[in-house]
Amino acid sequence: MDRAEKAEAVSSLNATLSNAAAVVIVRNLGLTVAQSTVLRQQMRDAGANFKVTKNRLAKIALDGTSYTGISDLLTGPTAIASSTDPVAAAKIAVEFAKTNDKLEIVGGGMGEMVLDVEGVKALAALPSLDELRGKLVGLLQAPATKVAQIAAAPAGQLARVFGAYGAKEAA
Numbered sequence: 001m002d003r004a005e006k007a008e009a010v011s012s013l014n015a016t017l018s019n020a021a022a023v024v025i026v027r028n029l030g031l032t033v034a035q036s037t038v039l040r041q042q043m044r045d046a047g048a049n050f051k052v053t054k055n056r057l058a059k060i061a062l063d064g065t066s067y068t069g070i071s072d073l074l075t076g077p078t079a080i081a082s083s084t085d086p087v088a089a090a091k092i093a094v095e096f097a098k099t100n101d102k103l104e105i106v107g108g109g110m111g112e113m114v115l116d117v118e119g120v121k122a123l124a125a126l127p128s129l130d131e132l133r134g135k136l137v138g139l140l141q142a143p144a145t146k147v148a149q150i151a152a153a154p155a156g157q158l159a160r161v162f163g164a165y166g167a168k169e170a171a
Helices: 003-019 034-043 055-062 069-075 088-099 115-123 129-170
Strands: 022-028 047-052 078-083 103-110 113-115
Touching: 003 047, 003 055, 022 069, 022 088, 034 047, 034 088, 055 069, 055 078, 055 113, 055 115, 069 103, 069 113, 078 088, 088 103, 088 115, 103 115, 113 115
Parallel strands: none
Antiparallel strands: 022 078, 022 103, 047 078, 103 113
16 A cells, blocks of 8 residues: 555545544454455445554544544454444444454444443444434324324214114115
């Protein structure tokens, strides 16, 4: 990797980290290419990024972002998962680490706050932004549905009474 490629890698990672709501640092303990591909695909599907980079370049990329505090976590064979949804990257990384012992959660960050392993696991346990939106829409729609049912009930009862009188008159 020459100097220009390194500069491009640093600027790309810096842009990604600047837009991220949460960052998770994981340690790669010998993932195969197939396992790594599965993890990257799961991250992409969740709207997250997964990047393996040199620790020195990642530390340079952290400068100027709110994640400078996590630079101490970048030791050994690490990778960075990030997402604009504060929960997505943590959720995918923790779920993948449960089924694969070759991926170890090291820590992470959310804004200026540095998270340890337990903090990342707690973040992963929270519902995602899409799940929260779905629950909110469900809560907003439920009262409207009940109001419509209550408003329609008297009219339906009245129609049944008229139907019963009509049937009685016809008989």
